[in-house]
Amino acid sequence: MPRFPLLFAVLSFPLIVGCDGCRTESTVNPDVDSELNAEDFVAGRPMPYPTDEKITTSGIKPGHWFTAVQSLKSNNSDSRGDLNSLSGMVEGPSLQSGKQASWSDTQALRRGSMISRRPVVMPRGQNKEIDYRTYTPKRFFEGKAKCYLSNRFVSSERAESFSTGAYPFTRMAAAEYFFVVLTQRPERFTRFQVSDWTRAIRDETSFDMGEPVINYRVVAPSPEDYYPLPLPLAETMLDWTNTAVVFWDDLPPEALTPRQQTALADWVHYGGQLIVNGAAAADSINKSGLADLLPLRPTGNIELDVDAATELLLNWQVPEDSSTDQQVALLKGRESRVAIDGVAIAGTDVIDGSGNLIVSRRAGSGRVVQSRCDLLSDWLTSWKSYDSFVNSVLLLRPARRCDPVQKVDGSGRMNLRTYVLPNGSEKVFADPTMNTRFRIAARDAVLPIVAEVVKRPSTAFLSGQDAYTQVDTLSGIGGWSDSSDVMRLCRETLRSKAGIEIPDSSLVFRSLGYYLCLLIPVNYLIFRMLGKLEYAWLAVPVIAIGGAIWVAREARLDIGFARSQTELGLLETQAGCDRAHLTRVTAIYNSLSSTYDIAFDTPGAAALPIRQGTDAAPISAVFKTGYAEGPILSGMIVGSNQIRMVHAEQMFSLGGALSLEANGNLVNGTDRELFDAVVIRKDPLGEMEIANVGPCPGQSSTKLRFRPATDEEIGESLSEEMNLLERALVRGDAIAPGSARLVARVGGSLPGMTITPSATQVSSTTTVLAHLDYSPWPSPVPDVNLPKADIRVLKDSDLKTP
Structure with a gap:
C-alpha cells in the first residue's frame, strides 16, 4: 500500500514545477536588485548621440x-x-499639483521599454x-513630458548591481531634428544656435503658448574633447534617423571611424543632407571613404572670384x-580669399545665381x-540675408515672411513669421517634411491601398507638403513604427498566413x-x-518507427512540438547604391511555450517584438x-499555441547597385x-508608364520597353504571384511625379538574421523596392522680407522667471 502514495507524489511533482506554457512576462524586477556599495563606483551622466557634451543641446527623440x-x-x-539600459518617457508636471512624475525602471518596462544589455569589463581606477x-517607445501625453535614460551595472561575479541613476532629457518634438x-x-558656429531657421522668431508673449518652435538642435562635437575616442556619432544608419543635416567644416577624415563613415554614407543615400564647407571640408572628404558623395572633386586652391561672390550676394x-x-565693399576692399577648384561629377548642378x-x-x-x-x-x-541664404540655398526650406500682427491682449503689435509654400499657401510652424528629407519606405511611405484594408493609427497624419510621406505626431519622420502603411499591410497578411500548415488528406x-x-x-x-519467415515479426517495429519518422518529415512537424516561421520583407535600395535597407516582419508560432533568440551577423541591425496595443504585456526580450x-534580441517568449510577430531591420549589402541608364537599360x-x-x-504631369521585365538575373542589363498605362x-x-504589398x-497614387521605381521579388529568405530555435515550417517572401529616379528638388527662394530691427531670436534661457 505505501507504494501508491509515493507513486502519486512522483506523478504530481511536474504539476508543482509547471512547464511555463502560459508565462509571457519577465520575472526580473530591476528596481529591487541588491545594490553594490556606491563607494565602489563612480558614474557620470549618460549622453545620447549625437552630442557635444552640452546638456542644453542634448535631447531624445521618441520613437527612434x-x-x-x-x-x-x-x-x-x-x-x-x-550594463543594463532603459529609455522611456515620463509625464511632466501635472496641472493640479505641479509635481513631476518620477521614473521607475519597472514602470518603464510595463509601458513598452526594453532592456538593452552589453558586456562590461572595468579595470580598477580606469x-x-x-x-x-x-x-525610446512612443507615449502620448496631453502636456509636457521628459525622456529618461537609466543604466544599471550588474556584476557577473556577485549577485549585486549598481544603479548609475535615471537622468531626464529634453523630449524632441516631431519636427525637431539634430543639425x-x-x-x-x-x-x-555659435551663430547657428540662435539663427531664425533653427528656432522660430517669437516675442516673450508667445513663450506660454506651449507650441513647438525648434526646428534644429545644433550640436558641434570637438575632436579635442574625445581624443583618442571616436566622436559621439552612431555607427549605424538606424541610429541616425534623429538627424536631418550634417555640416562638414574642417574635420580631418581620420576623426570618423570606418563604421561611422559607412553610417553617414547610408544616411545620405536615404535622404540626409550633407553640407560641405569650402576647401578644408572638400579635402577631408576626398581623402575618406565618402569621396563618392562629393559634387566637386577638389584639384587645388584658387583665389576667390570677387565678381562671382558679388553675384551671389x-x-x-x-x-x-x-x-x-x-x-x-568688404569683398573688394580686403586681401584675396581662398576658394577651391575642381572637377564636377556627373549629375552635379550649379545653384542658380x-x-x-x-x-x-x-x-x-x-x-x-x-x-x-x-x-x-x-x-x-x-x-543680413545670411539666415535666408542658409534656409533656402543650403537647407532647401520654404521662404519666410515676417508680418506685424496685433497681440491677442491688444497691448500692441508683434511680429509673426510664416512659411510661404510653393502652392501659395502659408504656414506658421514647420512640419517634419520641411526640416528633414530622410525617408525609409517601411516607416514613412504612404500606400493609399492600405486605407481600404486597415485603418491608420490616430497618431499618423499626411503632410500638406509631401503627400507621399506619413508623419507621426510623436516621432515625426524616420521613426521606428509598427503601424506604418507597409508594416500594417505586412501584419494583416501574416495574420492570415502564419501558423502550422495542416497536411491535406492525400498525405x-x-x-x-x-x-x-x-x-x-x-x-x-x-x-x-530469405527463408526466415519467422523474422518478419521483428521487422514490424522497425517499419513502424521508420514510417513515423518519414511522416513527420513529410508533414514538416516535430512530434509533440510544432513550430512555424512566416516572414514578409521589404528590401529598399537607392539608385546607384550597393547597400539596401531590409525590413522583416516575422510571425513565429509554436505549439508549446518557447524562448527565442534573434541574432544578426552585422552591427547595423535592430529588432523589437511587436506589441498588440499599449496595454500589452511587458517586453520580456533583451536587446x-x-x-x-551583430546585435541579438534575446529571450523573446512565445506562449503555447500563440503567434508572436517580430519587427527587424538591418542594412544589407547587395554586392552591386540597381540603376536605370539614360538609354533605357535597367542594370x-x-x-x-x-x-x-x-x-x-x-512624369511630372502624373502620366504613368510601365515596363514588365519578368526575371532579371544578377549582373545583367535589360532593355526596357515602356508603354503608357493606367492603374x-x-x-x-x-503576375498572379505578386502579393498585396507589391501591388500597393x-x-x-503611391509614386511621386517625376520618379521611377522597380518592384520585384527575391527568392527565398535573405541571410543576415538567425532565429533560434529553428522552425520546421519556414516561409519567406521579400519584396524589392528600388528607387531608380527621383522627383526634382524644389527651387530655392529667398525670404520675402527681413525681421524687424527690434525682433531677435529668443531661447527659453533668455527669459527670467520671477
Whole structure:
C-alpha cells in the first residue's frame, strides 16, 4: 500500500514545477536588485548621440533608436558584468499639483521599454566610456513630458548591481531634428544656435503658448574633447534617423571611424543632407571613404572670384537688405580669399545665381551641397540675408515672411513669421517634411491601398507638403513604427498566413498505403525469399518507427512540438547604391511555450517584438550588443499555441547597385536574381508608364520597353504571384511625379538574421523596392522680407522667471 502514495507524489511533482506554457512576462524586477556599495563606483551622466557634451543641446527623440554613452569607473577592484539600459518617457508636471512624475525602471518596462544589455569589463581606477544602443517607445501625453535614460551595472561575479541613476532629457518634438557640425573650431558656429531657421522668431508673449518652435538642435562635437575616442556619432544608419543635416567644416577624415563613415554614407543615400564647407571640408572628404558623395572633386586652391561672390550676394539678398552693398565693399576692399577648384561629377548642378560658388548633387534620395568658399567668412556671416541664404540655398526650406500682427491682449503689435509654400499657401510652424528629407519606405511611405484594408493609427497624419510621406505626431519622420502603411499591410497578411500548415488528406491516405504495403506484402516476400519467415515479426517495429519518422518529415512537424516561421520583407535600395535597407516582419508560432533568440551577423541591425496595443504585456526580450558580431534580441517568449510577430531591420549589402541608364537599360549589378520585376515611372504631369521585365538575373542589363498605362492596366499586367504589398507599391497614387521605381521579388529568405530555435515550417517572401529616379528638388527662394530691427531670436534661457 505505501507504494501508491509515493507513486502519486512522483506523478504530481511536474504539476508543482509547471512547464511555463502560459508565462509571457519577465520575472526580473530591476528596481529591487541588491545594490553594490556606491563607494565602489563612480558614474557620470549618460549622453545620447549625437552630442557635444552640452546638456542644453542634448535631447531624445521618441520613437527612434539611438546610441548613447555611459561613463563608469570601478574604484576598488577589477569588475566584470553587464550594463543594463532603459529609455522611456515620463509625464511632466501635472496641472493640479505641479509635481513631476518620477521614473521607475519597472514602470518603464510595463509601458513598452526594453532592456538593452552589453558586456562590461572595468579595470580598477580606469574610467570606462561604455556605448550602447537603445530605443525610446512612443507615449502620448496631453502636456509636457521628459525622456529618461537609466543604466544599471550588474556584476557577473556577485549577485549585486549598481544603479548609475535615471537622468531626464529634453523630449524632441516631431519636427525637431539634430543639425550636426563636424568641425575643429566649434566656437565659430555659435551663430547657428540662435539663427531664425533653427528656432522660430517669437516675442516673450508667445513663450506660454506651449507650441513647438525648434526646428534644429545644433550640436558641434570637438575632436579635442574625445581624443583618442571616436566622436559621439552612431555607427549605424538606424541610429541616425534623429538627424536631418550634417555640416562638414574642417574635420580631418581620420576623426570618423570606418563604421561611422559607412553610417553617414547610408544616411545620405536615404535622404540626409550633407553640407560641405569650402576647401578644408572638400579635402577631408576626398581623402575618406565618402569621396563618392562629393559634387566637386577638389584639384587645388584658387583665389576667390570677387565678381562671382558679388553675384551671389546680389541674387540671394532679401528685398530691402541694406547690408548687401557693405558686404560687396568688404569683398573688394580686403586681401584675396581662398576658394577651391575642381572637377564636377556627373549629375552635379550649379545653384542658380550663386556665381558657380555653390553646387549640389543627388546621392540616392539625399542631397549633398558643396561650396567653393568658406560659408563662415565675414562677408557672408555679417550679411543680413545670411539666415535666408542658409534656409533656402543650403537647407532647401520654404521662404519666410515676417508680418506685424496685433497681440491677442491688444497691448500692441508683434511680429509673426510664416512659411510661404510653393502652392501659395502659408504656414506658421514647420512640419517634419520641411526640416528633414530622410525617408525609409517601411516607416514613412504612404500606400493609399492600405486605407481600404486597415485603418491608420490616430497618431499618423499626411503632410500638406509631401503627400507621399506619413508623419507621426510623436516621432515625426524616420521613426521606428509598427503601424506604418507597409508594416500594417505586412501584419494583416501574416495574420492570415502564419501558423502550422495542416497536411491535406492525400498525405494521410498515401502514407497509410505505403505503410501497409511495406508491412505486409513487401515484408513477407523479403523474409520468404530469405527463408526466415519467422523474422518478419521483428521487422514490424522497425517499419513502424521508420514510417513515423518519414511522416513527420513529410508533414514538416516535430512530434509533440510544432513550430512555424512566416516572414514578409521589404528590401529598399537607392539608385546607384550597393547597400539596401531590409525590413522583416516575422510571425513565429509554436505549439508549446518557447524562448527565442534573434541574432544578426552585422552591427547595423535592430529588432523589437511587436506589441498588440499599449496595454500589452511587458517586453520580456533583451536587446544585446557586444556579445557577437551583430546585435541579438534575446529571450523573446512565445506562449503555447500563440503567434508572436517580430519587427527587424538591418542594412544589407547587395554586392552591386540597381540603376536605370539614360538609354533605357535597367542594370542589375547586384548578386541577386529578381523575379516578376516591373518598372513604373510617372512624369511630372502624373502620366504613368510601365515596363514588365519578368526575371532579371544578377549582373545583367535589360532593355526596357515602356508603354503608357493606367492603374487598372498596370494591375492586370502583373503576375498572379505578386502579393498585396507589391501591388500597393506600383499604384500611381503611391509614386511621386517625376520618379521611377522597380518592384520585384527575391527568392527565398535573405541571410543576415538567425532565429533560434529553428522552425520546421519556414516561409519567406521579400519584396524589392528600388528607387531608380527621383522627383526634382524644389527651387530655392529667398525670404520675402527681413525681421524687424527690434525682433531677435529668443531661447527659453533668455527669459527670467520671477
